[in-house]
Amino acid sequence: MPMETGFVPPPRHGTMPPHDVMERAAQWYALLISGEASAQDRMRWEAWLASHAQHRLAWQYVESVSQRVLAPLRNTPDPQLLAAKVHAVHTRMRSRRRVLAGIGTLVGVGLLGWAGGSHPRLPGLVAGWTADYHTGTGDIRAYTLPDGSRVWLNAASALDADMRDGLRRLALVAGEILVDTAHDARPFVVDTPQGRMRALGTRFTVRREAGRTFLAVYDGAVEIRTAGDAATQVVPAGRQAHFDATHISATAPADAAREAWSRGELIAWDLSLADVVDELRPYHAAHISLTPEIAQRRVFGTFPLRDVDGALAMLADAGSVHVSRPWPWWISIQPRPRRARP
Amino acid sequence: MTAAPATACTPPIDTLYIDHHAWLRTWLQRRLGNAADAADLAHEAFLRLILKPASRGFASTLEARAYLRTMAQGMCVNLWRRREIEQAWLDTLAAQPQAYAPSAERQAMVLEALQEIAELLAGLPPRAAQAFLLSAVCGMTAEEVGGELGVSSRMVRKYVAQAMLCCMQARAMQTAGALAHMPAP
Numbered sequence: 396m397p398m399e400t401g402f403v404p405p406p407r408h409g410t411m412p413p414h415d416v417m418e419r420a421a422q423w424y425a426l427l428i429s430g431e432a433s434a435q436d437r438m439r440w441e442a443w444l445a446s447h448a449q450h451r452l453a454w455q456y457v458e459s460v461s462q463r464v465l466a467p468l469r470n471t472p473d474p475q476l477l478a479a480k481v482h483a484v485h486t487r488m489r490s491r492r493r494v495l496a497g498i499g500t501l502v503g504v505g506l507l508g509w510a511g512g513s514h515p516r517l518p519g520l521v522a523g524w525t526a527d528y529h530t531g532t533g534d535i536r537a538y539t540l541p542d543g544s545r546v547w548l549n550a551a552s553a554l555d556a557d558m559r560d561g562l563r564r565l566a567l568v569a570g571e572i573l574v575d576t577a578h579d580a581r582p583f584v585v586d587t588p589q590g591r592m593r594a595l596g597t598r599f600t601v602r603r604e605a606g607r608t609f610l611a612v613y614d615g616a617v618e619i620r621t622a623g624d625a626a627t628q629v630v631p632a633g634r635q636a637h638f639d640a641t642h643i644s645a646t647a648p649a650d651a652a653r654e655a656w657s658r659g660e661l662i663a664w665d666l667s668l669a670d671v672v673d674e675l676r677p678y679h680a681a682h683i684s685l686t687p688e689i690a691q692r693r694v695f696g697t698f699p700l701r702d703v704d705g706a707l708a709m710l711a712d713a714g715s716v717h718v719s720r721p722w723p724w725w726i727s728i729q730p731r732p733r734r735a736r737p
Numbered sequence: 738m739t740a741a742p743a744t745a746c747t748p749p750i751d752t753l754y755i756d757h758h759a760w761l762r763t764w765l766q767r768r769l770g771n772a773a774d775a776a777d778l779a780h781e782a783f784l785r786l787i788l789k790p791a792s793r794g795f796a797s798t799l800e801a802r803a804y805l806r807t808m809a810q811g812m813c814v815n816l817w818r819r820r821e822i823e824q825a826w827l828d829t830l831a832a833q834p835q836a837y838a839p840s841a842e843r844q845a846m847v848l849e850a851l852q853e854i855a856e857l858l859a860g861l862p863p864r865a866a867q868a869f870l871l872s873a874v875c876g877m878t879a880e881e882v883g884g885e886l887g888v889s890s891r892m893v894r895k896y897v898a899q900a901m902l903c904c905m906q907a908r909a910m911q912t913a914g915a916l917a918h919m920p921a922p
Contacts, residue, residue, distance in 0.1 A: 411909040421902035425894040430878030456905035461873070464857065464904065467850035468874045476832070478870035480825035481855055485866050488818050488859065536807065541860075541906065559899060659799045701799050 411456075412449040414542075414579065415561075419443070420453035424461075528554040530570070535659055535700065543577035547657040549602075550677035550700070570677070571602035573657045576615075589640050590621040595629070600653060604637075611635035611649040619643055661698040661706070668692045668716070672728065679703040683726045689716060750787055753801060758783065761805050768813055778812050815856070822855050823848065857904045868893050869900035 411417065423440050426432050432440075444450050468477055530536050530548045538546045541558050548554060552570025556563075563583040565572070575598045576583045583594040585601050587608040592601060597615025601608060610617060612630050620627045622640040630636050634646040655662045661674050669690035672683055678700050698706035707726065711718045717731045758779060766775035782805060795801040826848050839847070854874075858866040864886060871882045872893065879890035879897070886893070 411906075417905055417909075418898070418902055421898040421905060422894075424901050425872075425879075425897035428872055428876075428897070429890065429894050430880065431890065431894075453905070456908055457901065459908055460857075460901065460904040464850050464853050465873050467847050468854065469876065471847060473829070473832075474875050476829055477826075477851065478867075478874045480829060481822070481851060481858070482863070482867050482870055484818060484821045484825055484855055485858055486863050487821065488814060488855075489863065535803070537803070541903075659797065659803070699799070 412453040414581065416447075416449050416453045417456065420450070420457050423454075424457045528556065535656065537657070540577075542579045542581070542583075544579075544583065545575040545577075547573040549573075549656050567601055567603055567608075569603060571600065571656075573600045573654060574598065588622065589638055590619060593618040593620070597632075607637050607639040609635070609637050611653055613649065613654060655697075656700055659699060659701045661700050663694045663696050663698065666694050668694055668710075668728075670694075671698070671710070675700070675703050675706060679726070681720075681726050683728065686727075686729045689728070689730050692716075750783070753786065753795075754783055756798065757801060757805055760802070761809060764806065765809055765813065769816070774816065778809065778816065782808055782812065814859075818855055818859070819852055822851050826851055854904075857907050858900060861900055861903055864888075865896040865899050868896035872897050873901075 426436060444454055468474055471477060528538055528548055530550055530552050535550060536548050540556055542563055549571035553568040554572060555566040561581050563581050566586045576594050585592045587603055589608045592610055595616040597617060599612045599617050601610055610630060612632050612634060614632050616629050616631045618629045619638055621638055625641045626643045628643045630646055633649050635649040636646045637644040663671050671694045672685045676683055707718045710716055715731045717729045719727050762775050762779040765778050766772055769775050868882050871877045879893040882893045883890040
C-alpha cells in the first residue's frame, strides 16, 4: 500500500510479531466477523491462539484496533452514516493527495507537450499519474515502503507497489528507481515489461529505456528473469546489465556514480556532453537542444540535478559552450562564438 | 570544472531553522492558502525534527528541503483530512434526532475514533477501506458487503484482512514510536 509518510520508523522487531503471524491474525478476524465462520473454524482459531505466544500477541493488536477504534463507532445510532462519511473523506483525500503531489508537474508536461511533441518520456509520465508513487519533471523523491524498504524515484518516474499475497512486488511504470531493500521473509521483486528482477538482499537501480530495462547492482545480487522465461541470470554487486524480453546482455562493471542522482547530483567522469544533456533533460521542463558538432566533447564534474539552470551555467563557464534561451521553453547549447582572446 | 561536492554533516537544528523555516512556511502557505495554518504546520515540522532527529544527516540544502517537503506534504494531507472528518462528524450529529444527545466526553471519543480510522485507512484502496467499514463498523456480513460492492464474499474477507493488517501495523508502529520517545530508564 502506498504510504507517503516517508520517515515512519520501521517496526521494532521484538515488539511486533513476524509479518506472517500478523497477517494470519488479520485473516482470522476477517473470517470471524464475516458471518461465515463455522463452529469448527472457531475451534481452529482457538487452537491457533493457544499454540504460540506470538499468535496471542498478534491477536492483541486485532483487539486493540477493534476496541479503541471500531467499538466507539459501532456504538453510535447510525454507524452506516458514519461509515459513508469516512469513505467519502477517504476518496476525496486520495484525489487531493494526487493533486498535491502533482503541483508543478502539470506545467512541466504542458510545456513538454508543446515543445517536444514526440518526447519519448511523455506516455510513461501520463501513465504515471495513476501509479502509486510518481514524480514529475525535476523531482526526485524518497519513499519508505510499508515493509521498511527505501525507494528513490528519479525525475519523471512512476511506480506501483503491491505488498499482498506474500510477495513484495514493485512495478516500474516509467523512469528509474534506486531500491534499498529491508530484511523481510517475503521475496522482493521489481517488474518491467521485459521481465522480473528478484532482489537477493540488496541495493540496486532499475531504469526503463526504450524497449529494454537497465539494471545496476551496488550491494548483494539481483536475479533477472526475462518476461518469456527465455533467460535468467544473477547480476552480482558491482555489475550492471541490460535486458529485453528474450535476451540479457553480458554484465559490465557498474558505474557507481549513477547512484548519485538519488542525492540530487550528476557525477560526470569523462561523459560526453550529449550524455550529460540526456541526464539533465528529465529535470527540466524546457526542451534542451544540443548542436551535434559539440555533442562528443568530454565533461568532468559534479552537477546539481535539481538546479538545471545552475548546471548549464557551470557547463557554460567551464566547457567553452554557449547556453542561450531563445524562448522560455527552449534551451539551446552551441559552440561558443569565436572571438579574439584578450 | 568541478562543483565542490556538498559533504557537510548534519547541521544543528537552529541552522536548519534559520535556513529553511521561512522557505517551508511559504511553501505551505502556497498549498494551504492560509498564513496561520502554514505557520502552525511549519512550527510543528521543526518540532518533529527536534523530537525525532532524522536517522541520517542531510548532505545538502537540497536534501534537507526534500525531507521537509515530504514531511510537510504528509502534514497538509493530515490537516485536510482532520478538518473534513470533523465537519463530517458535525454534519452527522446535526442529522440525528433530538433524542440522541451524547455527552461531550462521548462525542470526543467518537470523533477521535473517526480521526484514527480515517488515518489508518488512508493508505488503502477505496474498495478495501469500504469493505472494512461496512463489515467492521456497520456489522454487515461478508455476503451482504459483497452484494453492495459487487464482489464475492471471499474477496470481502480478503479486503477486511488487508485493512485490519494495515491498522494493526499502524498501531504497532505507534507503540514502537511511543517507546522510542520514552526517556531511558
